[in-house]
Amino acid sequence: MENKKRIFHHHQQRQSRVMEAIVLYPSPPIGHLVSMVELGKFILTCHPSCSIHILITTPPYRADDTAPYIASVSATTPSIIFHHLPTISLPPSSTSSPNHETLTFEVLRLNNPNVHKALLSISNNFTVQAFIMDFFCGLGLSVAIDLNIPGYFFFTSGAGCLASFLTLPAIHKNTDKSLKDLNTLLAIPGVPPIPSSDMPKPVLVRNDKAYECFLESSTQLPKSAGIIVNTFESLESRAIRAISDGLCLPEDVPTPPIFCIGPLIFAHNQRGGGNDDVPECLTWLDSQPSGSVVFLCFGSLGLFTKEQLREIAAGLERSGQRFLWVVRNPPSHNQSVAIAGQVDPDLDYLLPDGFLDRTKDRGLVVKSWAPQVAVLNHDSVGGFVSHCGWNSVLEAVCAGVPIVSWPLYAEQRFNRVILVEEIKIALPMNESLDGFVNATEVEKRVRELMDSEEGESIRKRTKALKSEANAALSEAGTSRIAFTKLVESWNQG
Known part of the structure; x- marks a missing residue:
């Protein structure tokens, strides 16, 4: 392990004068990829000296074709570079699952060696400043830690939903029932009382593999260098405050910095680009x-x-x-x-x-x-x-x-x-x-x-x-200020 870190730092030091890179790791569905690309574009707008590298995983189920979209982005934004990771073959027992989330988690679990190789390869030509993962890609955090790269999460839903996932391990400890059968209102800091059956669909059944995967990802969130959220201050002020004040995690678990830099949306969605x-x-x-x-x-x-x-x-x-x-x-x-x-x-x-x-x-x-x-x-x-x-x-x-x-x-x-x-x-x-x-x-x-x-x-x-959304993204807006703090944090990392 130490040897790997030395090799990586050798790459980093050797390339200290070349371009900085931010590596993004979305989960396969196109909605998550689009969000990551918009994050990449936003980084380039505010930090044009960077290059953005996006790791592409082949989805384990039939999904919308991302190739035309990727081609369009590559043609219009050459500073965004796509890296197609090798296709993961799942065993037949896995592919019989009807659940997209479970299949996605399983592919991403097996993807870590490919992610490790990709990060080392990118570091041959760039100084990798940060590794930013989709929430589904939580197991990739161990790769970032192994290579001593600051690892961040990009949460593609809102701050209220993030509060629910930060709270999920505590909810799990306090009951042995499935959320769909609990028939109660859940007190999640920063949001209205949530009917237990209205929690995100993949966590409703306790003995389901998807539940186990989401619970595991939830425990990864506090271990990161920070969580980037696609929202803005005035849209979800109460939830953002509750998370930042540490109310969603146990007292002995520090809350990582929260960076609300949204709204990041796909502004030009002509079909196929x-x-x-x-x-x-x-x-x-x-x-x-x-x-x-x-x-x-x-x-x-x-x-x-x-x-x-x-x-x-x-x-x-x-x-x-x-x-x-x-x-x-x-x-x-x-x-x-x-x-x-x-x-x-x-x-x-x-x-x-x-x-x-x-x-x-x-x-x-x-x-x-x-x-x-x-x-x-x-x-x-x-x-x-x-x-x-x-x-x-x-x-x-x-x-x-x-x-x-x-x-x-x-x-x-x-x-x-x-x-x-x-x-x-x-x-x-x-x-x-x-x-x-x-x-x-x-x-x-x-x-x-x-x-x-x-x-x-x-x-x-x-x-x-x-x-207010326009104001948040303006030069002195809350999302721009949050982004500046994010850049400072990975520069310090």
Whole structure:
């Protein structure tokens, strides 16, 4: 071990006059990669003498193709260099797991030797200042410690969710039940009381492998040189204060520095990065009145059954509101699609008979994808029905568009509590026990968002936060100040 460190320091000293490098290590899903790239771009904006190196892991399951996105970034930002790590082959017993999180953790666990080699290789030509890991990549911290590089975490969700993971080991000690069966409100510092069943989905079942992996990652967080969070001070001030004051960890466990440098969002999401044609949906929005359209979009993994799609359609039709709706194929159909490509949905088959004709004067249904940031920032859009993945939340905040929160997976139910009760920029979509939402609820919430006093109240709050988000990223803003402190910390490291 000491010999490895000596070799590494020899590399570092030999290259002390060459360019500094920051190495980023995202987990495989494209949403996490996009967040890491935006972090890299932000570092370059504030610290242009750096080069950014991103370690790319092949996902262990069928996922959105990241190659066009990576090619686009490489073409536009040559200071970001991608390193494709060798593909990890999982044993058959692992790949039978239906859980994306478990598969991801297993690949990342086996990835450490590749990460070690990559860091040594990069250090041949650069001085590695910091190694910044996705929360999923917590086991990579041991590699950073082994090579004496300051290791940081980049938490791609909000500070409230970070508080829940910092608190998870204590929650684990205080009960022997699964969170889904606990049926209680959890007191997590800095956030409203959280129903135990609204904790992030992968930690709901105690004897599940994903729970064990998330618990292990949670114990890694305090061991890092710092935690970078994609949020900003005025969006989650109470949660940020609770974490910084050490309230989320036991008294004998020091809290690492917290750097809130958001909102970092993907500002130019044209599909594939190379098409200059204006998407049809943006042209359609040009013809709609200001603030009149509700946009429905549920992320790359947000898939609904045919029955649920028909309920959404019925609710939208009865609401009388203008809408732009992105429809993807139901999961059973998607699973039979070849990995090479995505088949667009058959709208006539999936949606109620005559729906498209009856609503053509006030609605547009888009197949599979829309440029979400561009849509949210269009003057005609006045509301957003979203799964509330954190990237989408920040995009809505930066566009000043209020939300109807319809969580589907990951930490989205937790986000709904934060958005509705703490930040107050969302209305909740209420589902039945099996997760189904009927047409009446869709109609009610869409109307409420677009045409009620409560909808107007959260709209004003969201527009105020839009200004605060811009201020946070300005020269003297809280996120810029936090970033300066981050750079100082890794320079000292």
